[in-house]
Amino acid sequence: MNLRLILGDQLNPAHPWFQSTHADVTYLLAEVRSETDYVSHHVQKVCAIFRSMERFADWLEGAGHRVRYLTLDDTAAHADFPSLIRHLLETDPFDSFDYQRPDEYRLLSQFRALEFPGVTVTEHDTHHFLVPFEELAKTFPVDRNLRMETFYRRMRKQHDILMDGNEPAGGQWNFDVANRSKLKAADLDQIPVPQAFSTDVADILQRLQRHDVRTIGSIGQALDWPTTPAEAREQLVHFCESALPAFGTFQDAMTDQHDQAWLLFHSRLSFAMNIKMLHPREVIDAAIHAYQSRPDISIEQVEGFVRQILGWREFIRGIYWTRMPDYQSLNALAADRPLPDFYWTGETRMNCMRQAISQSLERAYAHHIQRLMITGNFAMLAGLDPDAVDAWYLGIYADAFEWVELPNTRGMSQFADGGIVGSKAYAASANYINKQSDYCRSCDYMAAGKTGQDACPFNSLYWDFMIRHRESMERNPRIGMVYRNWDRQDAESRDLILQRAAWCLAHINEL
Ligand code: FAD
Numbered sequence: 235m236n237l238r239l240i241l242g243d244q245l246n247p248a249h250p251w252f253q254s255t256h257a258d259v260t261y262l263l264a265e266v267r268s269e270t271d272y273v274s275h276h277v278q279k280v281c282a283i284f285r286s287m288e289r290f291a292d293w294l295e296g297a298g299h300r301v302r303y304l305t306l307d308d309t310a311a312h313a314d315f316p317s318l319i320r321h322l323l324e325t326d327p328f329d330s331f332d333y334q335r336p337d338e339y340r341l342l343s344q345f346r347a348l349e350f351p352g353v354t355v356t357e358h359d360t361h362h363f364l365v366p367f368e369e370l371a372k373t374f375p376v377d378r379n380l381r382m383e384t385f386y387r388r389m390r391k392q393h394d395i396l397m398d399g400n401e402p403a404g405g406q407w408n409f410d411v412a413n414r415s416k417l418k419a420a421d422l423d424q425i426p427v428p429q430a431f432s433t434d435v436a437d438i439l440q441r442l443q444r445h446d447v448r449t450i451g452s453i454g455q456a457l458d459w460p461t462t463p464a465e466a467r468e469q470l471v472h473f474c475e476s477a478l479p480a481f482g483t484f485q486d487a488m489t490d491q492h493d494q495a496w497l498l499f500h501s502r503l504s505f506a507m508n509i510k511m512l513h514p515r516e517v518i519d520a521a522i523h524a525y526q527s528r529p530d531i532s533i534e535q536v537e538g539f540v541r542q543i544l545g546w547r548e549f550i551r552g553i554y555w556t557r558m559p560d561y562q563s564l565n566a567l568a569a570d571r572p573l574p575d576f577y578w579t580g581e582t583r584m585n586c587m588r589q590a591i592s593q594s595l596e597r598a599y600a601h602h603i604q605r606l607m608i609t610g611n612f613a614m615l616a617g618l619d620p621d622a623v624d625a626w627y628l629g630i631y632a633d634a635f636e637w638v639e640l641p642n643t644r645g646m647s648q649f650a651d652g653g654i655v656g657s658k659a660y661a662a663s664a665n666y667i668n669k670q671s672d673y674c675r676s677c678d679y680m681a682a683g684k685t686g687q688d689a690c691p692f693n694s695l696y697w698d699f700m701i702r703h704r705e706s707m708e709r710n711p712r713i714g715m716v717y718r719n720w721d722r723q724d725a726e727s728r729d730l731i732l733q734r735a736a737w738c739l740a741h742i743n744e745l
């Protein structure tokens with residue numbers, strides 16, 4: 235008898251395990267406290283994972299497999315997977331235990347240490363990523379400075395994606411410069427209505443309450459996330475039809491002037507991909523098919539989208555697995571300030587932060603530029619402790635799993651890895667936020683102000699950050715110019731800016 239574990243982010247119906255049925259194999263899906271508790275998750279994330287697990291179990295059963303689904307009620311006596319699995323192996327006549335390789339260092343270490351007398355333990359691949367696990371060490375050597383762009387071009391060639399023979403389709407590898415438009419009033423009409431879902435999760439909410447599971451954020455009447463591969467595919471089709479035609483153009487734009495400002499032209503497919511309901515290659519192929527069959531989708535749009543999945547997503551995973559476990563404690567900028575309360579409430583006078591945090595609490599979602607240039611940028615400028623920042627990002631987003639959250643947060647956004655993911659810190663003042671959004675127009679603070687109580691905190695904090703880290707940052711030729719601008723200002727102005735920053739840091743919860 236063989237017991238096979240399927241984790242909450244391993245719901246891949248195309249996995250080789252499920253291609254034939256075996257009477258001696260039992261599939262196990264289990265709600266377990268170690269997973270609900272390793273961080274405070276958003277309530278929508280837990281509900282979306284549990285409902286997707288249940289529906290996956292139903293599908294497996296319908297396809298003729300033997301399945302055990304254990305809820306929190308059934309697993310209450312077991313704190314984690316090793317304890318639960320030991321119990322199951324002792325109470326039923328299983329002689330082998332199989333698992334798919336977890337996408338997280340913590341669980342992988344736990345599973346590789348499992349030993350049960352008389353039971354064979356076997357690890358299997360998840361068959362989900364485009365770079366095979368065994369090739370990660372060769373593809374992402376630890377002794378080399380890696381850049382996403384180089385990796386991405388190699389992936390395009392290797393998988394023959396958006397290629398004209400040996401040349402990139404459209405004559406350019408990267409249309410990033412075409413992806414920076416601000417939304418003008420006339421563009422707001424183009425923002426599509428997102429695909430919505432409304433799954434009843436009242437029973438799960440009751441279960442979470444019964445077991446005192448601590449969650450963050452809110453949930454409306456029903457769950458607005460896909461919970462089956464069919465629903466995820468609906469979301470993909472809807473995205474290609476309605477948002478892909480402008481995805482690249484407005485990839486970095488932000489607004490608070492529209493009902494769908496929280497999503498704009500983004501796909502919200504990360505959750506479905508990360509729990510493996512949807513294969514990244516299927517998403518890439520669907521976008522390219524739409525581009526090839528529809529004249530209103532230009533290469534700039536589709537390339538921008540493909541780059542995120544074929545490039546960034548795979549690159550980030552490679553960094554995670556080749557740099558862990560050291561990576562999780564890197565703190566190159568020695569940041570140590572606690573997270574201000576407004577990260578948990580959204581209650582701040584800074585409009586950009588209020589919008590990004592409130593929608594995250596309300597929807598378990600923020601789009602990339604909000605995560606990077608608003609909440610992430612503020613955290614880095616203010617010197618917030620990267621452990622606290624990681625825990626926030628890992629908990630609040632429905633798509634957050636450590637392999638993808640950690641290098642994005644600690645690396646790309648906080649520069650705590652000292653430049654492994656990106657070549658420079660994404661530090662920005664109000665100037666950038668004002669250029670990419672209309673947040674500043676309805677903010678209590680003055681985007682142009684650097685000193686005094688009304689001045690935008692991002693401005694003085696930006697300079698304070700740059701001065702705090704001058705020695706290391708100035709070595710980067712892409713940043714040297716910034717210091718020449720600073721040095722040109724008179725001493726009194728510089729002093730006032732740093733005083734304003736000191737006030738902001740001392741009164742951070744009042745901002
Ligand atoms: P779209 O804008 O529609 O992009 C399409 C897809 O590209 C995404 O679904 C995603 O799979 C992929 N993608 C885009 N950017 C990245 C990236 N930088 N890394 C990996 N994949 C990417 N993404 C997660 O999936 N989980 C996380 O926990 C996560 N944490 C992040 C934390 C920070 C601080 C930052 C700056 C980014 C983080 N990202 C994370 C990356 C990115 O912000 C999200 O993938 C994206 O916002 C998800 O929304 P979407 O599906 O609408 O993406």
Ligand code: DLZ
Binds near residue numbers: 241242267336
């Ligand atoms: C995130 C999550 C949560 C909240 N709960 C469960 C669970 O009860 N059972 C389960 O199998 N998986 C859950 N997950 C997803 C796991 O935490 C995820 O598989 C690991 O973090 C590896 O990526």
Ligand code: SF4
Binds near residue numbers: 587
């Ligand atoms: Fe954010 Fe500053 Fe603009 Fe206000 S003025 S929205 S705080 S960048």
